[in-house]
Structures are given as structure tokens and as C-alpha cells.
Amino acid sequence: MGGPTAAKVRVAALVALVLVLGVALRGQLPGAQPANRARPVDHTAGLLAMLALVIA
Numbered sequence: 278m279g280g281p282t283a284a285k286v287r288v289a290a291l292v293a294l295v296l297v298l299g300v301a302l303r304g305q306l307p308g309a310q311p312a313n314r315a316r317p318v319d320h321t322a323g324l325l326a327m328l329a330l331v332i333a
Contacts (some may be wrong), residue, residue, distance in 0.1 A: 291332075299328055 281289075302324055 295328060295332060298331055299324065302327060
């Protein structure tokens with residue numbers, strides 16, 4: 278068994294980027310200072326649709 282192939286590395290990078298995108302869209306990045314504003318209504322369907330478009 279050799280090292281990771283290029284395809285496996287690309288898949289891992291894509292999964293990591295999609296996770297970071299999901300966290301960023303939710304506004305919950307670690308270390309970020311929360312703004313003093315009213316929180317918008319939670320739209321999970323919109324987040325899932327955006328992730329589907331990014332993956333496709």
C-alpha cells in the first residue's frame with residue numbers, strides 16, 4: 278500500500294472546503310467576535326441548497 282493517491286487527496290480537500298463553507302455560512306467560525314445584532318431566522322434548507330450547489 279502506497280501513499281494517498283491524488284484522487285483521495287482531492288476528495289479530502291473538497292470535503293474540508295465544503296465543511297468550512299458550511300461553518301462560514303452559519304457564521305460560527307471559531308475565534309470570530311459575534312456582532313451585536315438580531316440573529317436571522319434559521320434557514321437550514323437554504324444552507325443545504327447552497328452546499329448542494331457548491332458540491333455540484
